[in-house]
Amino acid sequence: MKREIPTPESWIEPLSAYLAWLRGVRRAEGTIYQHSYQLRRFATSTGLDPWPVTTTQLVDHLASLDDRDVGASARRTVRQVLRGFYGWGVIVERWDANPALRIPAINAPRGVARPAPEHSVKVGLHTPDDRTRAMILLAVRCGLRCREIAQVHTRDLIDDLVGHSLVAHGKGDKKRLVPAPPDVVRLIQDAEPGYLFAGRIDGHLSPARVSELISEALPPGVTAHMLRHRYGTRAYHLGGRDLRAVQALLGHAYSTTTEIYVATSDDSIRRAAMAAAAG
Known part of the structure; x- marks a missing residue:
C-alpha cells in the first residue's frame, strides 16, 4: 500500500x-x-x-x-x-x-497475462475470514476489479431473464452487468442491506484495502489482479473463445487490453503449430 x-x-x-x-x-x-x-x-x-x-x-x-x-x-x-x-x-x-x-513519450512493453494458479484460488477461498473470502469469491466468480469489489451493494444484484446479474461499478463511473453465479447470488442475498464491505470511503472500504486483504489471504506473489486475469483467461477458453464477450465481461474499452488478460495455454500453441505444419 x-x-x-x-x-x-x-x-x-x-x-x-x-x-x-x-x-x-x-x-x-x-x-x-x-x-x-x-x-x-x-x-x-x-x-x-x-x-x-x-x-x-x-x-x-x-x-x-x-x-x-x-x-x-x-x-x-x-x-x-x-x-x-x-x-x-x-x-x-x-x-x-x-x-x-x-516530456518525451515513454514506451511501455506490452503486458502479458498472469492468471492466478489454481492452487492459490483454493487457498484464498478457504481463508477463515468471511469478509476476505467474500472479496475473493467476487474476484474469482465475476472477475471484478478491487475498486468494483469495494463498491458492491446489495441493491446491485438484479434479476435478469435467465437468473441474476451483478452491476459492477467500473472505471470512470461506467457500469456494466456481469452474470452472477449461484454462490455469488447467495452471498449477496444473505448479506445485510447496504455495502457488502462497509468502510469510511463513501460508506465502503477503499480499493487499496480490498487489494491488501485479498493479497494477504493468497499465497506469496499472488495478487487480486491475477484473479481477474484468471477469470478473463477462463472466460475466453471455456466460453467459446469470444474475445468481444470477454471484453464486455471485464469492462475494457479496447479489445487490445482484453488480449493481455487472456493467457494462451501450451496445448493451444502446440495445436496451432501442428496444424500449421500438417501437410
Missing part, C-alpha cells in the same frame, strides 16, 4: 484547486487519488514549488524514479499526471505554458 506523503505548504492551495477541478469534470476518484499522490511525490522528492518549473526538471524527476518500484507503465502515468496538472495551470492562467508537453 502506498505510504502517505505530506503536501508541502506551497502546494496546498494549487493542489487542492486542481483536485477540485478534476472532481468538477467528474474524473473517477481513483484517478483523482493517483494525481494527488503523484504530485505530492513530485513535490516532496524535488523540493520544487509548483511554479516556475522547467521541462528539464520534470524529466529529471522521471529519471530519478527507482526502476525497482516504477516500471514503464507507471512512468507513463507520472508523465500524464504532470501534463494534466500543468495543463490545468495554463487553462486557469496560473502559468504561461505547459512545461510537461515536451
